[in-house]
Amino acid sequence: MSEVTSATPESRSPRLREKGRLMSASEIERTLVRLAHEIVERNNGASNLGLVGIKRRGVPLAARIGTLIEKIEKTPVPTGTLDISFYRDDLSTAGPRPTVTQSELGFDVNGKDIILMDDVLYTGRTIRAALDALFDHGRPKSVQLLVLIDRGHRELPIEARFIGRTVPTSRREIIEVKLREVDNDEQVILVELID
Numbered sequence: 001m002s003e004v005t006s007a008t009p010e011s012r013s014p015r016l017r018e019k020g021r022l023m024s025a026s027e028i029e030r031t032l033v034r035l036a037h038e039i040v041e042r043n044n045g046a047s048n049l050g051l052v053g054i055k056r057r058g059v060p061l062a063a064r065i066g067t068l069i070e071k072i073e074k075t076p077v078p079t080g081t082l083d084i085s086f087y088r089d090d091l092s093t094a095g096p097r098p099t100v101t102q103s104e105l106g107f108d109v110n111g112k113d114i115i116l117m118d119d120v121l122y123t124g125r126t127i128r129a130a131l132d133a134l135f136d137h138g139r140p141k142s143v144q145l146l147v148l149i150d151r152g153h154r155e156l157p158i159e160a161r162f163i164g165r166t167v168p169t170s171r172r173e174i175i176e177v178k179l180r181e182v183d184n185d186e187q188v189i190l191v192e193l194i195d
């Protein structure tokens with residue numbers, strides 16, 4: 001039986017089937033606590049750190065990890081946001097009017113050890129674009145990548161230093177990260193494309 005969801009083939013949404021929950025809200029929270037400790041341990045403290053979240057879900061991750069590091073080290077960590085939609089190398093497939101927004105980093109990245117954060121690492125193209133955007137703001141001492149989920153299938157030589165969970169996936173699967181600040185829900189689920 002074929003599924004018809006709209007008048008034209010172009011506007012049909014792919015059918016998705018939920019395969020299971022990978023992380024609950026409390027598992028996400030515990031993972032972020034562990035990652036905050038790892039960041040501090042591997043950087044000998046937090047004094048030279050700057051946190052940068054990639055819109056959309058990297059932003060609440062950076063904010064939460066910033067709060068956790070502040071609790072551990074008793075010092076605030078500069079935290080900013082990158083919106084990389086303008087820098088993606090696949091704009092032609094991103095829709096007719098991709099949004100272009102100014103990034104508000106809000107602190108000087110020069111000489112800092114930057115922890116760049118996103119929810120999912122897949123092909124690596126978002127991170128490549130984020131690095132371009134970041135270096136438009138200055139020259140950090142280092143850039144270390146943190147992702148909540150690494151699902152494999154890299155198309156570029158990009159690896160994360162801090163990983164919440166490594167999830168082997170097929171290309172027909174999608175990881176959906178839901179965070180309360182963005183989605184009014186909190187979990188990570190695995191879904192499968194069935195169209």
Ligand SMILES: O=P(O)(O)OC[C@H]1O[C@H](OP(=O)(O)OP(=O)(O)O)[C@H](O)[C@@H]1O
Pocket residue numbers: 054055056057118119120121122123124125126127
């Ligand atoms: O490694 P990549 O192949 O670049 O994929 C990873 C990116 O895909 C998702 O963003 P998406 O473009 O779906 O936008 P969203 O964050 O607004 O959901 C996710 O949040 C990562 O940023």
Ligand SMILES: O=c1cc[nH]c(=O)[nH]1
Pocket residue numbers: 120122151173174175176177
């Ligand atoms: O599975 C994926 C791939 C890219 N981005 C996501 O959010 N999930």
